Amino acid sequence: MRLNRRWISVLSPLILVLVWEMLVQAGVLNRRFFPQPTKVIETLIDLSSTGTLWNELGISALRITVGFLIGSLIGISLGLLIGISQTASAALRPIITAINPIPKIALIPFVVLALGFTEWARVLSLAISVMPIMLLDTAAAVGRIDSRYFEVAQNYGASRWDTFWTVALPASLPSIMNSVKLGLSYSLTLIIGVELFGARQGIGKLIWDSASLYAVNKLGAGIVAIALTGWLITAAIDALTPSLIPWQPRPVDPRIEESPIQRQIRVWWRATRPWSFTAATIPAVLGTMIAAYQGHFNLLHGVLVMVGSIALQAGTNLINDFYDYRKGTDNEQSLGIGGAIQRKDLTPRQIFLGGISAFAVGSGIGLYLVSVSGPLILILGILSVLAGFFYTAGPAALAYTGLGEITVFIFMGPVIVVGAYYVQAGAVGWDVFWASLPIAFLVAAILHANNLRDMETDRRIGKRTLAIILGRKYANIEYYVLVGGTYAALIVTVILGISPLYTLITLITLPTAVNLMRRVVLNTEPAALNPVLRKTAQLHQRFGMLLVGGWVIALCLKLLSGN
């Protein structure tokens, strides 16, 4: 029964498309007005292989990013303010409530009149449209917070400032995330309207142009592309939410109904350690943003580097599981890492083959990139595969010889950033290398935190990590150097004018970093160091996102002032 229903929900849209296709082919639906599904797919492939689609989507994505960022930042901040301050509420609420019901599209002409057909006009139109919703949603979210929590804060003598950071903001964050999701989808709708006004590029522009030329299939392709983008954004936010809101109970997955295929997917997915993928995605996105900042944006190539890096990382993780199992280093206690073999989910042989396949996928993508860019990728790619494989394989496994940190530093930092840059720009300079160093330090710090935690067990089984070679005291210093190096490298690159000033927003993570360094000295027990490891990984994620954010801000401002 259950399976049948699942098939029905897959088949029904397919049948609709099929019937549609037949009706168009039979001429019942006029080809001049109705897109033909097969032609739409053809057009979509065509547009994406020539790169047009990526360019148009990229420009629109940029407008949405800036517009949404401005609108939602103002909206969320004012919403929080209204939520906690009666005075602010009395002053602002009537205005917002009056503005909100106005159809936002109707405001665009005013903005255009004031600012002309400029990029700023388009971006601000988006911002103005998003702002009131985000504001009202946020204020409502703060209003829904159980008043007991404010009482607890008051009871413990929290200042207004404390109360804001420790109660109002975290308690309303889940609702805010939800509004962000809705707001972004809404921006996708708006962008079509916004790009009607004198835009020379953009997915909305593509749609309008196609419409005016009766190119219905291209029109359909544009709509499908924007729908897919919306779906992707929603999925990405859903995927990020647990790491941003770790205190929310997650729905327990209903294992009972799992089909064998679903089980396989889940088991493999888990075996690749997906939570570690940010270590590969962040440098890829960073490289892409640096390239974009310098005027060499190519969405397709950027995405391919990211996917390729993730594949190599998944391969490394699987091979690591295999060899750790073979060498007997993973016992019951360290089950937390991969553990698919120990749980008897997969056989060692399957894990090994899976790892090799992941490397093959990564290499395949790499080879394609070599063909479109140049030999540097070939060198970086081959080295990456070798590093990934010999990280735990072979007699001189890098991870067991004290070379783990340096390997990770190089390959999860500069190599991916430089690679991502190179496939888009076609050439690369040392500045990109320097700009990649902050995250290189931090990703090495994650590994080192792991080794610090495992010092005792590693020593027993004869693993010689750098932490063990250095001894507890110097290993702690190494942690300082790696975490401190992150911020030092960033500040130096900013001073030298390599990284834009805006990347300094990463400094808001500095208190967390200092806390972590203090914790490392205070604790030696694995149980106490476990959170340090988790929080170092989280720090890498947040620092990385902020760093990318800094580059995005710089990029957006540059583009906006350019037009």
Add this chain to the structure above:
Amino acid sequence: MIPKIAIEAVTIRYAGRAGAGEVVAVEGVDLRVQEGEFVCLVGPSGCGKTTLLRAVAGLQPVSKGTIQVTRSDPSRPATAMVFQGAAVFPWMTVLENVDYGLRTRGMPYAERTAEAQRWIRQVKLERFAEAYPHQLSGGMQQRVGLARAFAYNPEILLMDEPFGALDAQTRLILQDTLLELWQTSGCTILFVTHSIDEALTLGDRVVIMSARPGRIMGEERVSLARPREAVQLRSDPHYGEAFGRIWSQLREEVR
């Protein structure tokens, strides 16, 4: 001697919403608590015990009368309330919750972490220091709330049925912890409970409130010697007599 807490002729009203009339929660309450005293407050449900405690904590304005709290140690915070039903922050780990009061007081990181961890051990939650409240049971959350208040080290602890959600064994252990804390830190405790047994085990004095609007109906000075052992107490003749006197007053009100 100036009392630590002086509640004089306090009346607290809740303004009624549309439809419902105003509620007089407590009326004309006089209560003095001496420095270092452990006073238990018993009374029927809805008689204004929570309301009174909140007023002492400064979370609830009084409609008539005055409440005065005398400070003696400026380095300690005046009051901390342990809320009925824990009220731990769901977005903080156990450690961060327990640490909360120390953080708002501006204690340096290393010191407050050590202090918070000490209290987490006291309430037997060391394995859950990094867990979020949704991963804990109700009783465990209650213990987090206790550790949070204990770590804050206030001059006055206002405890609203803190052991209500706990099993009998944990309750006994935590009662001991509380008494130990009370003796070592020299704090003053105002403790709301529904259990006469608990009131007699812990308190120097048991204050009995009437049904709403809550008034003080009477009190029982507990002359049982300390340290008190829960099991031995039950066989003490004074215990039975005190229990009987309190119960006979309460019984009228619960009806």
